[in-house]
Amino acid sequence: MDNPENLFGDIKRARAEMEHLMRHVFSEALPILRPFQGKWQPNVDVFECEDSIVVVAELAGVRREDVSVTFDEGKLHLSGIRRDEILYKERKYCQMEINYCEFERVIYLPENIDSDKITARLSNGLMFIEAPKKKPEEPKSLQVQIG
Numbered sequence: 131m132d133n134p135e136n137l138f139g140d141i142k143r144a145r146a147e148m149e150h151l152m153r154h155v156f157s158e159a160l161p162i163l164r165p166f167q168g169k170w171q172p173n174v175d176v177f178e179c180e181d182s183i184v185v186v187a188e189l190a191g192v193r194r195e196d197v198s199v200t201f202d203e204g205k206l207h208l209s210g211i212r213r214d215e216i217l218y219k220e221r222k223y224c225q226m227e228i229n230y231c232e233f234e235r236v237i238y239l240p241e242n243i244d245s246d247k248i249t250a251r252l253s254n255g256l257m258f259i260e261a262p263k264k265k266p267e268e269p270k271s272l273q274v275q276i277g
Contacts, residue, residue, distance in 0.1 A: 170212065170229035176237055183239055183261045190255035191215075191228070199250045199259060204241065206248075206259065209234040 173188040187208055189197065197210035214230035243261045250259045 170231050170233040171235055172208075172233055174208075174235055174237065181263055183243065183263070185237055185257075185259040185261070187235065187257040187259070188255065189252065189257050192252075192255075194252050197252065197257065199248075199257075201239075201243075201245050201248055201261070204239060204243075206237040206239055206261070207234070208237070208257065208259070 175186045177184055185206060185208075189210075189212070192210055192212045196213065197208070200207045209232070211232045212228075212230050239261055240263075242264045244264045245261075247262045248259065250257060252258075
């Protein structure tokens with residue numbers, strides 16, 4: 131383990147081989163399904179503006195009432211469920227890539243967030259969460275009594 135790049139390369143190759151094996155095994159038995167990957171984690175962008183930190187989460191097909199956003203101890207929790215509401219009852223998939231399940235993301239935000247003013251809105255499949263920064267306190271001037 132003298133060269134970490136070799137270790138990471140080996141891990142990357144092993145993962146690629148395992149994915150190839152899984153595709154081969156599942157294509158023989160069930161060509162329609164991807165291997166189960168656990169909870170869905172929606173894609174998230176986080177960026178800083180002058181007055182706020184903004185989080186944009188990709189939540190296509192998720193209803194407003196199925197999403198929860200909370201902030202606690204510096205962590206923004208985004209969770210919910212994307213439900214399978216497709217009207218076709220009898221389906222034989224050729225390919226299945228959309229995850230219909232619960233999801234959760236935790237995003238760590240800096241300490242200078244005004245947690246009482248965080249807002250969230252869902253629009254066209256994107257969740258926009260804006261966390262305003264606290265205004266820097268003005269230096270206080272204090273007259274010191276000389277004794």
